[in-house]
Amino acid sequence: MTADAPRPGRRRGTGNSRATILDSARKLFAEQGYDATSMRAIARDAGVDSALVHHYFRDKDELFVSCIELPADPESVLAAVARTVPEVRGETLLRAVLGLWESSAQPALIALLRGAVSSAPNAELLRQVLTKRIIAALLTDLAGNAADRQLRGALAASALIGLLMTRYILKLEPLVSASGEEVISLLAPTLQHYLTGNFPRSPSPA
Amino acid sequence: MTADAPRPGRRRGTGNSRATILDSARKLFAEQGYDATSMRAIARDAGVDSALVHHYFRDKDELFVSCIELPADPESVLAAVARTVPEVRGETLLRAVLGLWESSAQPALIALLRGAVSSAPNAELLRQVLTKRIIAALLTDLAGNAADRQLRGALAASALIGLLMTRYILKLEPLVSASGEEVISLLAPTLQHYLTGNFPRSPSPA
Numbered sequence: 565m566t567a568d569a570p571r572p573g574r575r576r577g578t579g580n581s582r583a584t585i586l587d588s589a590r591k592l593f594a595e596q597g598y599d600a601t602s603m604r605a606i607a608r609d610a611g612v613d614s615a616l617v618h619h620y621f622r623d624k625d626e627l628f629v630s631c632i633e634l635p636a637d638p639e640s641v642l643a644a645v646a647r648t649v650p651e652v653r654g655e656t657l658l659r660a661v662l663g664l665w666e667s668s669a670q671p672a673l674i675a676l677l678r679g680a681v682s683s684a685p686n687a688e689l690l691r692q693v694l695t696k697r698i699i700a701a702l703l704t705d706l707a708g709n710a711a712d713r714q715l716r717g718a719l720a721a722s723a724l725i726g727l728l729m730t731r732y733i734l735k736l737e738p739l740v741s742a743s744g745e746e747v748i749s750l751l752a753p754t755l756q757h758y759l760t761g762n763f764p765r766s767p768s769p770a
Numbered sequence: 771m772t773a774d775a776p777r778p779g780r781r782r783g784t785g786n787s788r789a790t791i792l793d794s795a796r797k798l799f800a801e802q803g804y805d806a807t808s809m810r811a812i813a814r815d816a817g818v819d820s821a822l823v824h825h826y827f828r829d830k831d832e833l834f835v836s837c838i839e840l841p842a843d844p845e846s847v848l849a850a851v852a853r854t855v856p857e858v859r860g861e862t863l864l865r866a867v868l869g870l871w872e873s874s875a876q877p878a879l880i881a882l883l884r885g886a887v888s889s890a891p892n893a894e895l896l897r898q899v900l901t902k903r904i905i906a907a908l909l910t911d912l913a914g915n916a917a918d919r920q921l922r923g924a925l926a927a928s929a930l931i932g933l934l935m936t937r938y939i940l941k942l943e944p945l946v947s948a949s950g951e952e953v954i955s956l957l958a959p960t961l962q963h964y965l966t967g968n969f970p971r972s973p974s975p976a
Contacts, residue, residue, distance in 0.1 A: 681939055682888040691940045711944065718942045719956060725940070726932020733887055734897045734931070736924045738917065750925060750969060754960055763956060 582620050585610045590631045590672050598628060598679055598686045629693055631676065642697065646704035654720075654756030655748060657702060661724060662744045665732060674732050694721055706759065719758035727751055788826050791816045796837045796878050804834060804885055804892045835899055837882065848903065852910035860926075860962030861954060863908060867930060868950045871938060880938050900927055912965065925964035933957055 588609035592601040603624055607614040621627040641660050648656045665673055680690035699717035706713050727747065730736040739747065794815035798807040809830055813820040827833040847866045854862045871879055886896035905923035912919055933953065936942040945953065 678888055681935070682884055687940050691942060694940065694942065715944050715956075718936060718945045721940075721942055722932035722936040722945065722957075723929065723960075724932070725935045726928035726930070729887070729931045729935060730924060730928040734893050734900065734927075736897060736900065736927055738921050739924045739928065750921075751928075754929075754963070757960070 581610070581612055581616055585612060585617055585620060585627075586631060589627050590676075593628060593631060593676065593679055598624075598689065603627065625689060625692075628689055631672075642701040646701040650706050650760050652756075653702065654754075654759055655752040657720070657724075658748050658752050658755055659744075661728075662747060665728065666744060670732070677728060677733065702759070715763075716759050720755050723751060723754050723758060787816070787818055787822055791818060791823055791826060791833075792837060795833050796882075799834060799837060799882065799885055804830075804895070809833065831895060831898075834895055837878075848907040852907040856912050856966050858962075859908065860960075860965055861958040863926070863930075864954050864958050864961055865950075867934075868953060871934065872950060876938070883934060883939065908965070921969075922965050926961050929957065929960050929964060 585606060589601070589606045592606055592609060601624075603617050603621075604614050606627070607617045610617070617627070621630060641664070645653065645657050645660050677690075680686045695717075699721060702720055703713045703717050706716065708716070727739070731739045731742075731747070742750070791812060795807070795812045798812055798815060807830075809823050809827075810820050812833070813823045816823070823833070827836060847870070851859065851863050851866050883896075886892045901923075905927060908926055909919045909923050912922065914922070933945070937945045937948075937953070948956070
């Protein structure tokens with residue numbers, strides 16, 4: 565390689581810079597964790613100027629959140645879930661989540677879930693993504709007052725996260741080997757119950 | 771302090787050595803994670819000889835597992851859960867788990883769950899504890915063939931871990947502020963369904 569050869573990994577701010585930055589961010593977040601990864605280090609890894617990173621992403625939080633939104637277009641997936649009638653939303657949601665986790669993005673998602681659990685600030689970040697994006701979509705047009713809906717969303721999140729933890733992180737059989745359809749038939753009734761079923765009683769708002 | 775004063779943190783192998791070793795192990799596992807913590811470092815922190823650590827604990831795995839068994843006597847708690855009739859075991863289990871997590875051991879348990887999730891070997895260790903101890907107790911006297919029982923145990927574990935993750939790690943409201951009794955009334959029916967309810971169909975053993 566001569567001195568004139570382009571430096572490997574160095575790319576200028578062309579049309580693909582955003583994707584390049586996201587690739588570097590996913591890699592560094594997964595390898596080093598959220599806290600130890602700076603916007604500057606991500607820019608360096610992506611071979612772009614820090615200013616370009618800040619052009620695309622307001623801060624490290626926004627960049628991290630964007631990393632979680634991996635294949636396809638999760639916004640449109642969530643919007644599709646929100647459009648289904650509440651009576652079948654449990655199954656629709658489970659199908660969408662499994663579709664994401666069974667895709668080529670699985671290793672990145674596992675790394676991100678691990679990272680998000682490993683420290684309190686990262687857990688807070690995942691909490692915000694869950695609350696503001698995923699649960700918000702899940703609750704669209706659901707009956708009940710705000711407290712009821714918040715409770716239903718949290719219970720659905722607990723069922724989903726429990727599934728992701730046992731199937732992909734702890735690898736508990738037979739949930740690892742079960743097909744997506746089998747998982748859906750086992751867990752969709754629970755999710756549906758949390759979203760639209762009758763509870764014995766609700767937690768008091770006090 | 772004179773040169774003759776006992777060195778702080780140094781204790782000899784008296785009757786309390788096992789507890790002292792466990793205290794040091796919990797601290798180091800929580801601070802540094804499982805991989806970065808050696809038996810030797812634990813002995814050093816506890817102020818005992820490495821041979822004494824190996825006298826009480828066969829290897830680092832056994833020491834880690836012993837750290838998870840924190841207050842009261844978890845073996846007898848699990849045995850009590852195993853003795854209840856299967857029809858109410860969901861509630862009994864949830865009450866036992868919450869009793870543990872609402873105790874003074876909560877920070878240690880959170881640190882241990884975080885550590886267990888943060889890397890693949892630690893996840894494997896938690897999987898073994900879950901499978902060999904907790905789920906085994908849960909399945910005592912349950913009807914069904916081995917595959918059915920394994921599935922029921924894994925589903926119950928997913929519900930429990932989802933609750934622990936949302937209530938204690940991600941801190942999703944209203945599951946954080948809800949009382950133990952409220953959590954039990956919301957989640958015991960799900961656990962009970964997984965343990966003894968009818969499923970639409972079971973995953974094929976193939």
